[in-house]
Amino acid sequence: MMERRYSDYTYEELRQEVAELTEKARKAEQMGMVNEYAVHERKIIMAKSYMMNPQEFSAGETYQIEGDPAHTFYIEYMNGVFAWGYRQNDRKEKVTEEKEEALPISMLGQQVK
Structure with a gap:
C-alpha cells in the first residue's frame, strides 16, 4: 500500500493522525527512545501544518x-x-x-x- 500524503488527508483524518502520533511520541519518550520520539514529533509538526491555512x-x-x-x-x-x-x-x-x-x-x- 502506498503511503498517503498529508495533503490528501481530511481535517478529521489529520486530527486522528496527530492524536495517534502524540501517543506514540509519549510512549517513545517514556522508553527513552530519543530518535523515535524525534521522528514522531516531526510528523506531528507536518500533520498540524496541513490543518492550518x-x-x-x-x-x-x-x-x-x-x-x-x-x-x-x-x-x-x-x-x-x-x-x-x-x-x-x-x-x-x-x-x-x-x-x-x-x-x-x-x-x-x-x-x-
Whole structure:
C-alpha cells in the first residue's frame, strides 16, 4: 500500500493522525527512545501544518517560532504549508548561515509587529 500524503488527508483524518502520533511520541519518550520520539514529533509538526491555512501567513512579515523564543522568522515567500525565509535575533539581524530555510507553518506563532 502506498503511503498517503498529508495533503490528501481530511481535517478529521489529520486530527486522528496527530492524536495517534502524540501517543506514540509519549510512549517513545517514556522508553527513552530519543530518535523515535524525534521522528514522531516531526510528523506531528507536518500533520498540524496541513490543518492550518497557509494564507494566514504573509511574505514580508515576521513571526514568532514555536520552541525558539530567542529568534523570530522572517518570511520571504510561501510554498504550500512551508514558509521560506530566515531566523532573526531581537535586533532583526539574520542569524542563519543558509540563504534561506523552510519552516512548516505549524512551527510559526504570533506575527511580530
